[in-house]
Amino acid sequence: MSGEAILEVEGVSKYFGGLAALDDVSFKYRGGIMGIIGPNGAGKTTLFNVITGVYKPNRGRIIFMGRDITNLPPHRIVKMGIARTFQIPRPFSRETVLENVMASAIYGGEGLLGVEEAEREAERLLKLVGLSEKASVRAESLNIFERKLLGLARALATRPRLLLIDEIVAGLTPGEVDRMIELIKAIRGEGVEVIWMEHVVRAIVRAAERVIVLHHGRLIADGRPEEVASNPKVIEAYLGEGYVA
Amino acid sequence: MRRLIPLLIPILLLFLIPLLPVELFYIDFLLLLYMYAINAMGWNILAGYTGYVSFGHAAFFGVGAYTTAILMDKFGVSPFITSILGGLAASIFASLIGYPTLRLKGAYFAITTLSFGFVMEILFLNLESITGGAHGISLPLPPWDIRTFKIIFYYAFLISLLLVTYTTYKLERSRLGLALKCIRDNELAAESIGIPTTTMKMIAFMLSALFLGISGGLYSYYATYIDPPTAFSPNISMYAIVMTILGGGGTVLGPIIGAIILFTISQFTRYTFTVPGIDLMIFSGVAILVILFMPEGIVGRLREREVEIP
């Protein structure tokens, strides 16, 4: 982990009506695989939406590589180097798998990429995630695991500095979960920083170097996976008060 | 490009037709067919490729028609240039209403555009000093004889249709086209991979308007008369919609195929039945069936059967 903060979340709050989806969340991220866990409704997806510009926070700032990105529109944030996957994959259903990744390669960077270069990059990424055989198939015919792989390839095609992964192992078989974890480590090996938000805690614990925990929109724990897993506040959040020893 | 070569022969034939001693009725028929095809292609850019289904495209047609009429009538601008100006006027109009309107999704976009179609008609009916109101604008007949006149417009519409088709063909294969299709399939995801959706939608909207503006601009001179119910007729919108749906949205030839089939049927019913509205009854019935059972349209269905068709 380098010393410079890649991403800083400063006092971010987001309200929907009277409900606080995020309540004064702050942390500094310096790199490496960081996990974000928390029970359902804890505000995890909202946090991603705020970071990527889908929502504007009611309070607080998001600083990426030293620049304030709080009020930028999503497509600008992508070009600056933050990519994401979606909890429920959102492929471009009528386009082919290759076209899905090509579109990303063309538009995801600062300038516009040429079609041939984008095609080469797309082929490379499909190989990385293991979808090469399905390149000319329409995205809508992929199964859930393949869609998630496509989501990763598409996000990577934007040449991000930071990849936000949103609950990617939900609904996968144990074998698929293993493949996914290996893939995420490989992505990290390519030099892409990863913040991985997950509901399935076991997967995170295996891969992450640092874990933060959200509950009711608030940050309640921050540390190494083993520390966080045995933190009574975290246990209480997941299981309810009666279960704390 | 090689795929287009088989089309060169029919196109050449189309160019030759007016030189043969065919009856004017057929020249008229084809000319109007080209016009409806252009309208459908224009609608297809926004709806078929970008996924924004407009119900008021007649607004752009009418803007083009009136631009031609007013420029010719009041300022004596020479013809055909007026249609291009009409197209530009329609595009500019689109750019004015596009930003707030394209933010709306799905059905809301549809009812807003539907409203625009009606608003324009009422507006032009009431602004009598500029538009002549319900009396419309009459354009001077040119010094040519009827046959030459119609043949000139035949070529004008045919060339416009070919240009519009070529533009759509190139668009489909371009990076812009890919972006539009991504917007259609999942706009939020498109944003998330860096596509500037607002800009792209605007471009599609203005291009779509351009096609219909040119079409309208040519039409008003061809008819030598234009009034609001004709220029902003809901039929213009309706025909474009159903022709594209039948032929296949998001394809190059779909709107043309839909236009050929449906325009032929509409002309047939016009001369066979005395009751008005049979054509619309058939059109809407066809649309209902296509939406329910063949939403990908004719070209879409052919593509599923592995037929290579643009």
Added chain:
Amino acid sequence: MFTIFLQSLATGILIGGVYALMASGLSLIFGVMDIANAAHASFAVLSAYIVYWFYVKYGVNPILGSIFSIVLLFIIGVALYRFVVSRVSELMAFTLLFMISMFMENTMVFTWTNLYRRIVIKALSRSFEICGVYLPLDRLVAFAIAIGAVGLLAYILKYTYFGKAVRATMQNIEAASLMGIDVKRIYIITFGLGIVLAGIAGVMLGIIYPFYPAVAASWIGLLFAIVVFGGLGSLTGTLLASLILGVANSLVSTYYSSSWAPMIAFLVLIITLWIRPSGLFGRILR
């Protein structure tokens, strides 16, 4: 001078009430199922034709005719949703319903021609006068029935199990189904109910105004304007917006020109969607 204003106001309010009834059905369908029923006004016109035809051709009492029409429309509405509309996405539903309305309109032209019709009930042909303002009895009765029906709808929504289920579904589909509500059935019944409301309103309008198949096209813009301006899923909003637009239409027709009046509804619709899509009382658009 003031009398003219009052007359205009009164006319607007009376007609606004009937629009409220028609729009409430549309608002219900829109609010519960996110479907913009483009064929709503066509069903209203259909209802008017059914009652008219039975009345004029067979001498059937309009009240009986209306009951028959309502039952028929409910069946059609339920069947239409269950077998046709539910098969497509929400955007395609609008297009589909639009095409259905076109089909209905032109079939009505074919069957009943474009002649202007009106359900003329002699007993209602009188008019009352208060302070120089004329209040035709047929409009008063139509207003009363319309407001009564809207009130009944409000009561159903607030106090009956069905109504609460509808409101729950409107707010959160997942929560509603977790509570044991059969969301699909709610959708089907709501659609039928919405069409029925249009049908009742259609008969009212058929008594007050001359109608013809294409009149649906002029009503639908106004209806969407009311629903959007009032706010989706809000009965209060629909009522308020109906009265406001009814009065606005009336005032513009009286003081300015009746040829500009139809534009008001469309402008209200466009501007509301541009600036404040949730309207007066609606929830934020999803």
